[in-house]
Amino acid sequence: MIKKITLGLIVLLVLIQFIPAERNESNDTEFDITKSYDVPDNVAMILKGACNDCHTNLTRYPWYSNIQPVKYMLADHVNEGKRKWNLSTFTKLPLAVQNHKFEEVVEMVEEKEMPLPSYT
Ligand code: HEC
Structure with missing residues (x-):
């Protein structure tokens, strides 16, 4: 029985x-946040290290990113993250929305919701 289950799992x-x-x-960086905002170096470094992988159009993938189900999980986080806040297309948003997103960033960081716990 155990053998069959194990075999089934391996096949799966x-x-x-x-x-x-x-x-x-x-x-593509045409509408990147840096096109309209002067992002200081230290902030850019934090974004690069902690946020850009899920909130820009360019993810640095770890070696295990090609292994399922990790691959699926990462793609899901990236899509969801970009849908909510994409720094690569940020300047396409209406100004009011951009300002609101800045408030969201403060909130997310203060409440320690971002970066996602699974990322850190
Ligand atoms: C591992 C992927 C990942 C990383 C890294 C990450 N985020 Fe997110 N982020 C998400 C996902 C997924 C959502 C949407 C789900 C949610 O709101 O919880 C999100 C949502 C947000 C939102 C909400 C936007 C809105 O309008 O509701 C903000 C703001 C945000 N992230 C900021 C950040 C900041 C700042 C960092 C870096 C300090 C960061 N995120 C790092 C995946 C990530």
């Missing part, structure tokens, strides 16, 4: 490796 694990996931690697 192998099969899910074939599920594709979108990679977030377009490096």
